[in-house]
Amino acid sequence: MKVEDKVLDLAKRRGFVWGPSPNIYEGGLKGFYDWGPLGKLLKNKVENILRKGFSGFSFWEVECPTIMPKKVWEASGHMDGLIDYVTYCTKCKSAHRVDHLMDDIEDFNQKKLGELLRERKIICPSCKKGGFEVVEKRNLMMKTKIGLDQEAFLRPETATTTYLLFPELYRFFRTKMPFGVFQSGKAYRNEISPRQGVFRTREFTQIEAQLFLLKENFNDYEKFNDYADEELPLMKYGFKKIEHIRLGDSIKKKFMKKEAYAFMNFVAYKLIKDMGFDSNKIRIRQHNPAELAFYADDAWDIEINTERHGWMELCGIHDRKDYDLKRHAEFSKTKMEVQGETPTILEIAFGLERTAYALLENSLVDDKDRDWLNFKQGIAPIDIAVFPLMKKEGMDDLAKELFSNLDKDFACVYDDSGSIGRRYRRMDEVGTSFCITVDHDSLKENDVTIREVSSMKQTRIKISEVTKIVKDLISGKISFEDL
RNA sequence: GCGUUGGUAGUGUAAUGGUUAGCAUACGAGCCUUCCAAGCUUGUGAUCCGGGUUCAAAUCCCGGCCAGCGCACCA
Numbered sequence: 001m002k003v004e005d006k007v008l009d010l011a012k013r014r015g016f017v018w019g020p021s022p023n024i025y026e027g028g029l030k031g032f033y034d035w036g037p038l039g040k041l042l043k044n045k046v047e048n049i050l051r052k053g054f055s056g057f058s059f060w061e062v063e064c065p066t067i068m069p070k071k072v073w074e075a076s077g078h079m080d081g082l083i084d085y086v087t088y089c090t091k092c093k094s095a096h097r098v099d100h101l102m103d104d105i106e107d108f109n110q111k112k113l114g115e116l117l118r119e120r121k122i123i124c125p126s127c128k129k130g131g132f133e134v135v136e137k138r139n140l141m142m143k144t145k146i147g148l149d150q151e152a153f154l155r156p157e158t159a160t161t162t163y164l165l166f167p168e169l170y171r172f173f174r175t176k177m178p179f180g181v182f183q184s185g186k187a188y189r190n191e192i193s194p195r196q197g198v199f200r201t202r203e204f205t206q207i208e209a210q211l212f213l214l215k216e217n218f219n220d221y222e223k224f225n226d227y228a229d230e231e232l233p234l235m236k237y238g239f240k241k242i243e244h245i246r247l248g249d250s251i252k253k254k255f256m257k258k259e260a261y262a263f264m265n266f267v268a269y270k271l272i273k274d275m276g277f278d279s280n281k282i283r284i285r286q287h288n289p290a291e292l293a294f295y296a297d298d299a300w301d302i303e304i305n306t307e308r309h310g311w312m313e314l315c316g317i318h319d320r321k322d323y324d325l326k327r328h329a330e331f332s333k334t335k336m337e338v339q340g341e342t343p344t345i346l347e348i349a350f351g352l353e354r355t356a357y358a359l360l361e362n363s364l365v366d367d368k369d370r371d372w373l374n375f376k377q378g379i380a381p382i383d384i385a386v387f388p389l390m391k392k393e394g395m396d397d398l399a400k401e402l403f404s405n406l407d408k409d410f411a412c413v414y415d416d417s418g419s420i421g422r423r424y425r426r427m428d429e430v431g432t433s434f435c436i437t438v439d440h441d442s443l444k445e446n447d448v449t450i451r452e453v454s455s456m457k458q459t460r461i462k463i464s465e466v467t468k469i470v471k472d473l474i475s476g477k478i479s480f481e482d483l
Numbered sequence: 484g485c486g487u488u489g490g491u492a493g494u495g496u497a498a499u500g501g502u503u504a505g506c507a508u509a510c511g512a513g514c515c516u517u518c519c520a521a522g523c524u525u526g527u528g529a530u531c532c533g534g535g536u537u538c539a540a541a542u543c544c545c546g547g548c549c550a551g552c553g554c555a556c557c558a
Contacts, residue, residue: 001495009494009495012493012494013493013494013509020548020549020550023549025532025548026531026532026533026547026548026549027490027531027532027548027549027550028548028549029548029549030548030549030550086484086555086556138556140557189557189558191556191557192484192555192556192557193484193555193556193557194557195550195551195557200557200558287558293558301558313558316558351558369519369520370519370520387518389517389518390516390517417510417511417512418520419516419517419518419519419520419521420517420518420519421517421518421519421520421521422519422520422521423519423520424518424519424520425519425520426520428519428520437518439517439518449518451518451519456519458518
């Protein structure tokens with residue numbers, strides 16, 4: 001079996017990802033997935049690394065509603081920006097975006113576009129035979145109603161909902177710029193044809209950090225110098241090679257324009273590394289300036305090289321300039337300025353599900369004699385497993401007692417079925433870092449063996465010290481060799 | 484969305500119009516053994532959904548849903 005197929009199989013069998021959801025009703029809906037117990041634990045670990053990471057760089061967490069009235073999205077630009085005018089070939093039925101067929105259009109009016117297509121006798125670029133007649137309007141936002149008939153939409157990103165808090169946040173941070181906040185939550189996009197499993201779904205979790213700053217902060221950013229020696233694997237637009245550039249050189253060498261923006265790239269990259277991704281499978285790639293999203297001035301993506309889908313975006317780092325606050329000031333008639341200047345926003349946007357899934361694939365090790373997940377310490381969904389060597393002589397009772405103690409502090413499982421070897425393999429398959437076994441000697445000596453997944457080596461530790469040792473191992477305070 | 488291939492226990496598969504829907508693995512119970520997927524006994528568990536053809540459908544036909552791939556869309 002190929003690595004990527006093994007991951008899908010594992011994810012389903014062992015309770016990471018199920019779906020599409022609701023699976024028992026005709027196979028579920030395209031683009032919606034359930035996260036099983038182990039998947040949810042893994043997601044939590046990833047989310048907590050991001051949460052801790054952002055907090056550690058002085059970003060403060062907020063939470064906003066997922067539904068916003070139409071006006072918000074008119075202001076944010078998603079109402080127009082996320083709309084496509086689509087038409088279908090009369091012969092081959094292939095779908096085309098109208099603005100791709102006619103690139104000189106400025107006035108986007110559904111009726112007029114259809115008339116233009118017919119007048120100009122545009123020919124289908126796919127089959128070169130058919131033409132076009134009817135234009136359809138498609139928006140990627142999911143629509144709903146509030147109360148009786150107020151039009152509203154599920155947010156297509158968390159970022160915009162964070163921006164609406166600017167006046168309150170500015171006061172919260174006691175009018176000192178720059179300041180940072182982040183939000184973790186669901187976002188929705190009505191993708192026409194979701195594919196690639198959990199990499200493109202219609203409902204997903206974003207964790208997005210926003211840095212609000214003024215022009216004077218662009219290149220006088222304190223933290224930039226603190227991490228100047230850190231290297232970033234950058235791939236500039238138009239280049240095919242990754243260059244390892246010191247953060248401190250990223251401006252001088254014209255990779256990026258603002259120190260603060262380069263710093264945001266570093267933050268995102270550091271968090272990806274904290275999750276335990278292989279360094280040689282990470283790159284930070286610049287977007288084609290011509291294809292930037294409607295709000296962006298510069299954009300780089302952190303991408304991971306996956307077996308299944310090649311390079312996949314886990315995180316986007318965007319320079320949104322003063323676009324958002326200006327628009328919301330205009331549409332809401334609320335002042336969004338600091339000393340006459342509309343602040344700039346720099347954004348880090350993580351997709352949580354795709355990150356968790358990429359980490360799962362990235363961690364799968366296919367040895368000759370076993371498949372196991374090589375997670376960084378603290379990432380494995382299950383922290384620790386407890387086994388009695390045999391179900392007799394009281395070994396099982398002691399093991400159960402130990403389990404119920406550990407279960408209070410850790411994600412912990414107890415298993416006494418089958419041979420000891422089988423139980424180790426069961427845990428290896430889901431990447432459980434440590435297994436504790438109660439054997440004959442435990443009954444006399446009050447100690448147990450602890451085994452680590454990567455080397456399969458074991459050592460004996462006192463039962464009274466188990467909780468502390470496991471805590472230190474998982475947090476990375478000590479390594480297995482130290483025992 | 485269009486085209487194409489496909490959908491059988493949790494997973495991987497066998498059965499081409501008539502089988503009690505077979506096998507492996509997994510999981511449960513028990514025995515034995517005990518530090519790296521051993522063995523034995525026993526059990527659990529499936530034809531995606533809906534219609535049609537037929538005496539008879541997992542199998543043939545139609546529609547839907549879902550998945551993979553190509554195009555298109557999307558970040």
